[in-house]
Amino acid sequence: MIRLNRNSLIAVAVVASLGLGGAAVAAVNAKSVIETRQNNFKTIGRSMKEINDNLRSSSPNMAAVASNAAVIRGLAPRVESWFPRGTGPEAGVKTEALATIWSDPSGFAAAARRLEPEAAKLEALARAGDVAGARAQVRQVGASCGGCHDKYKAD
Amino acid sequence: MNETPTPVWDFPTRLFHWSLVILVLVAWITAGEQMAIHRAAGYALAGLLAFRLWWGLAGGSTARFTDFVRGPSAIRAYLRASREGAAEEKAGHNPLGALSVLAILGMVGLQVLLGLFSIDEDGFEGGPLSDRIDFELAQQVAEWHELSFRILQGLIVLHLAAVAYYALKRREDIIRPMITGVRRFQGPVQGLVRAPLWKFLVGVLIAIAVGYAVSRGFRLG
Numbered sequence: 001m002i003r004l005n006r007n008s009l010i011a012v013a014v015v016a017s018l019g020l021g022g023a024a025v026a027a028v029n030a031k032s033v034i035e036t037r038q039n040n041f042k043t044i045g046r047s048m049k050e051i052n053d054n055l056r057s058s059s060p061n062m063a064a065v066a067s068n069a070a071v072i073r074g075l076a077p078r079v080e081s082w083f084p085r086g087t088g089p090e091a092g093v094k095t096e097a098l099a100t101i102w103s104d105p106s107g108f109a110a111a112a113r114r115l116e117p118e119a120a121k122l123e124a125l126a127r128a129g130d131v132a133g134a135r136a137q138v139r140q141v142g143a144s145c146g147g148c149h150d151k152y153k154a155d
Numbered sequence: 156m157n158e159t160p161t162p163v164w165d166f167p168t169r170l171f172h173w174s175l176v177i178l179v180l181v182a183w184i185t186a187g188e189q190m191a192i193h194r195a196a197g198y199a200l201a202g203l204l205a206f207r208l209w210w211g212l213a214g215g216s217t218a219r220f221t222d223f224v225r226g227p228s229a230i231r232a233y234l235r236a237s238r239e240g241a242a243e244e245k246a247g248h249n250p251l252g253a254l255s256v257l258a259i260l261g262m263v264g265l266q267v268l269l270g271l272f273s274i275d276e277d278g279f280e281g282g283p284l285s286d287r288i289d290f291e292l293a294q295q296v297a298e299w300h301e302l303s304f305r306i307l308q309g310l311i312v313l314h315l316a317a318v319a320y321y322a323l324k325r326r327e328d329i330i331r332p333m334i335t336g337v338r339r340f341q342g343p344v345q346g347l348v349r350a351p352l353w354k355f356l357v358g359v360l361i362a363i364a365v366g367y368a369v370s371r372g373f374r375l376g
Contacts, residue, residue: 041276046290048278053286142279149277155187 030091037082038095040075047071048141051122055135065134066126069119072141076116080109096154104151111148118144158339161346163246163332165215167355171207172333178203179263179311183304190280194370197270197282202366204264209358216348217247224257225250244340246347255314262307266300271369273297283372 274281
């Protein structure tokens with residue numbers, strides 16, 4: 001029979017509260033990681049819209065296209081780092097990140113890494129003032145968003 | 156039983172009805188997937204609604220709003236009469252069905268309108284007026300676009316339930332008349348009065364013009 005004296009009870013209580021506290025800290029972290037991630041993707045979406053709005057007009061502002069492509073190009077290499085373990089559906093925070101991100105890390109990495117080179121190409125075309133080229137290339141940028149979202153994001 | 160075949164729906168009204176069915180289905184199936192087709196379905200629906208508004212003013216008698224849009228007291232009277240089995244036979248929409256017509260037309264219109272301003276989360280696929288508002292608002296509108304489709308789906312379910320009610324409880328097939336244009340009544344009923352062909356052609360032109368203008372986000376020339 002296990003005998004619990006006062007000291008061991010205190011020890012158990014301390015360990016348990018540390019565990020709970022740790023879980024709470026992890027939850028707070030997951031929440032802030034997810035919020036930051038969502039804000040970053042919104043920045044990408046906002047830039048993408050600016051690019052599309054311009055390219056759809058008859059006289060696009062190519063400087064604006066280039067600067068927004070640069071925003072996407074700058075954020076793209078960081079995408080993988082926005083998905084630390086514990087920030088998926090299990091975090092208990094509203095997120096559309098699917099568990100496949102962590103069960104298929106190499107597939108996810110490959111899909112995420114498609115964005116940067118496509119955005120860089122768009123930026124270069126826009127800086128060169130190539131409207132037709134930029135209009136074609138923006139589809140590739142969009143496809144790299146969709147390529148990742150199809151497999152690794154809900155909806 | 157003395158059943159008299161009576162014309163109730165003219166060809167343009169039937170064409171409108173089944174085009175609406177097909178386009179709503181196409182828009183539903185392609186939503187979020189085949190966005191080029193989804194947008195095209197939306198533009199076609201805008202043209203189709205414009206046609207229906209024209210036909211509601213200038214079309215065959217049973218398609219005209221003045222023929223079937225009734226106030227609350229007329230609807231109550233109709234419900235009372237039909238509960239007693241004394242509702243007058245009539246070619247065209249009954250006062251209660253008229254509400255369904257207006258609700259579905261209104262919701263399809265709202266659906267198209269919201270779609271024009273919507274954008275997807277990638278900022279990539281958007282309606283022709285999405286560039287007039289910022290990303291956050293266009294995303295919000297896209298959520299309303301989804302929500303209003305749920306309401307439209309509810310209205311369609313109600314409509315199908317009414318059709319099933321006619322078939323099962325009242326033993327009346329109201330699907331066939333929407334295909335053939337002809338319905339059998341127990342007694343003589345004033346049938347449809349058709350509109351001339353040129354009014355239909357004007358309606359087709361209106362539909363094409365509106366569909367095109369909407370597809371361009373009203374930026375013409």
